[in-house]
Amino acid sequence: MRITKAETFVLHVPITPPITDAINAATHWGLAGIRIYTDEGYVGYGYTGTCAEGDDMIVDTIEKYYVPLLIGKDPFMVRALWDEMRYGKMHWIGRAGITHMALAAVDIALWDIMAKASNKPLWQYLGGAKSQGIKAYNTNGGWLNWSKERLLQDVAAIVEQGFTGVKIKVGKPDPREDYDRCKAVRQEIGDDVIFMIDVNQQWSLNTAMTWGKKLEEFDLFWLEEPLNPDDILGHKKLADELNVPIALGEHVYHKYAFRDYIHYGAVEYCQVDVTRVGGITEWLQVAGLAAAYDVQICPHVGDMGQIHQHLVAATQNATMLEYIPWIRHIFVEPATVRNGYYALPEMPGASTEIIPEQFQKYRVR
Numbered sequence: 001m002r003i004t005k006a007e008t009f010v011l012h013v014p015i016t017p018p019i020t021d022a023i024n025a026a027t028h029w030g031l032a033g034i035r036i037y038t039d040e041g042y043v044g045y046g047y048t049g050t051c052a053e054g055d056d057m058i059v060d061t062i063e064k065y066y067v068p069l070l071i072g073k074d075p076f077m078v079r080a081l082w083d084e085m086r087y088g089k090m091h092w093i094g095r096a097g098i099t100h101m102a103l104a105a106v107d108i109a110l111w112d113i114m115a116k117a118s119n120k121p122l123w124q125y126l127g128g129a130k131s132q133g134i135k136a137y138n139t140n141g142g143w144l145n146w147s148k149e150r151l152l153q154d155v156a157a158i159v160e161q162g163f164t165g166v167k168i169k170v171g172k173p174d175p176r177e178d179y180d181r182c183k184a185v186r187q188e189i190g191d192d193v194i195f196m197i198d199v200n201q202q203w204s205l206n207t208a209m210t211w212g213k214k215l216e217e218f219d220l221f222w223l224e225e226p227l228n229p230d231d232i233l234g235h236k237k238l239a240d241e242l243n244v245p246i247a248l249g250e251h252v253y254h255k256y257a258f259r260d261y262i263h264y265g266a267v268e269y270c271q272v273d274v275t276r277v278g279g280i281t282e283w284l285q286v287a288g289l290a291a292a293y294d295v296q297i298c299p300h301v302g303d304m305g306q307i308h309q310h311l312v313a314a315t316q317n318a319t320m321l322e323y324i325p326w327i328r329h330i331f332v333e334p335a336t337v338r339n340g341y342y343a344l345p346e347m348p349g350a351s352t353e354i355i356p357e358q359f360q361k362y363r364v365r
């Protein structure tokens with residue numbers, strides 16, 4: 001099989017109502033991506049996810065530096081193509097951020113083609129380990145700009161829908177407000193629901209030591225991204241002091257940083273995101289690395305779960321998967337949760353194919 005053509009796209013899908021966490025505000029979810037065509041008729045879709053900022057730089061990178069390496073090549077040579085892209089002309093200025101998100105989009109499209117050509121959903125193509133579905137936890141009721149009333153209404157509704165895990169954002173200017181919101185949420189959802197909080201890098205080490213300890217009383221399943229994601233040493237110190245597990249990984253761009261986080265015991269739940277770590281090729285390596293340390297994988301859904309549902313289903317050391325339903329309506333086979341579990345996809349491919357009308361509706365480039 002040969003790649004004959006590739007074209008990039010940017011979609012902006014509205015988020016209603018707009019949301020904030022401690023460092024981000026978003027009105028749209030951005031998909032910066034690529035469609036790769038082959039001489040056997042298979043078309044692969046891959047994308048990365050953004051807060052609808054910087055997408056143009058991602059697709060510029062794909063068009064100028066990655067597409068020329070793809071034309072005429074066999075998509076089944078994905079690991080060789082990954083190396084060519086990763087260690088090619090962009091290596092001098094890349095290795096994380098924009099270039100790795102661009103690489104992720106291309107890599108995902110290649111795996112989509114391979115699974116389609118093998119007539120299997122990606123999770124089966126990868127040797128699926130969980131045919132019974134994947135436990136989902138819901139993040140979409142806990143935004144930082146929600147009033148306390150709305151927060152409690154939303155987490156109650158999520159539990160009512162059958163979810164057994166909820167996550168809320170913290171990182172208010174006054175941590176006493178975080179404490180008050182966490183206390184109210186734990187009372188609302190009861191003791192049997194898994195409860196996680198996400199700081200989105202907002203705290204200093206001192207704040208994290210102090211307030212992480214205070215918040216332990218709410219039986220947190222994990223404390224997410226308490227510090228700057230480049231501060232492995234700070235997370236190690238925190239992990240040594242707290243009795244709540246540390247989760248992070250959505251801003252970690254390659255396996256070397258994950259190796260150090262895991263090796264030094266600075267993370268317990270590894271939230272490696274396929275749309276940021278350079279795609280499925282690198283994601284699988286991080287998952288294997290974590291397995292050797294008995295560290296759990298629980299991805300951040302920069303893809304909103306479409307691709308990760310396949311990867312988690314095929315990974316023994318993956319526990320559950322985040323759920324945020326902002327973009328599911330644009331996909332031919334949307335990620336679907338029933339009674340708190342992802343129902344695994346049945347169509348061949350990586351569940352990245354977009355409905356043509358939705359593609360046109362939200363396309364901005």
Ligand SMILES: [Mg+2]
Binds near residue numbers: 198
């Ligand atoms: Mg997070």
